[in-house]
Amino acid sequence: MDKNLLQEQVLAQLQADLQQAQRAAQTAHEAATHEENVAENKYDTLGLEAAYLASGQARRVEELRQTLITWRQLRPRPFDAAQGIALGALVLLVDAQERERWLFLGPQGASMKLQQQGLEIQVLGSAAPLGRALLGKGPGDEVRLAAAGGVQSFEVLAVE
CATH class of the missing domain: 1.10.287 (Helix Hairpins)
Structure with a gap:
């Protein structure tokens, strides 16, 4: 993408x-x-x-x-495994129910959904709870968030 x-x-x-x-x-x-x-x-x-x-x-x-x-x-750069997920990263997550979702991590203030190559991409600010939790992570890492219905778990499948 x-x-x-x-x-x-x-x-x-x-x-x-x-x-x-x-x-x-x-x-x-x-x-x-x-x-x-x-x-x-x-x-x-x-x-x-x-x-x-x-x-x-x-x-x-x-x-x-x-x-x-x-x-x-914002200047999106290729993923650097040594730095981990940073602003401008395109991240593929999978949740506990095996549902995949793409996120485009950027500065705060632009929450929206976009379409590219037939896929839905959620634009997420780095100040959002999930955005903060993703910073510095990489493929294979798990991210856990406290939510109203309990704890949500995501695995980072890929980062571009």
């Missing part, structure tokens, strides 16, 4: 998310500053609510900008 193509797909999705968030932030700002939303009394909170929404939307836009910056700086 092509990790650079996966990164391009992540960047395209993040850019689309950013554009959508910018439109939402603009709409929320317009609502917060519209003359019809000026409070007529202390119980009229429509303008205040719109301002809170606009503030939240602006924070989301900034988070997406930062995520885009970190993903643009």
Whole structure:
């Protein structure tokens, strides 16, 4: 699989998310500053609510900008067994029920599923519990995670 193509797909999705968030932030700002939303009394909170929404939307836009910056700086490299799994690694895991899943490990902030060569690849941030557990591991290593339903076990089958 092509990790650079996966990164391009992540960047395209993040850019689309950013554009959508910018439109939402603009709409929320317009609502917060519209003359019809000026409070007529202390119980009229429509303008205040719109301002809170606009503030939240602006924070989301900034988070997406930062995520885009970190993903643009990522340079996927071939797997180095001495270093173990690192950012930019493409990892094949198998769980206790023998279900295989591909993960593309990157900086935080871009959780999504992608398709490549007919396979589904979960994009996972290194700050996620599974992402943290995978760092430094290699093929044949076992990863265990505490989950709501008990402990989940995965074996690393391959790393690219």
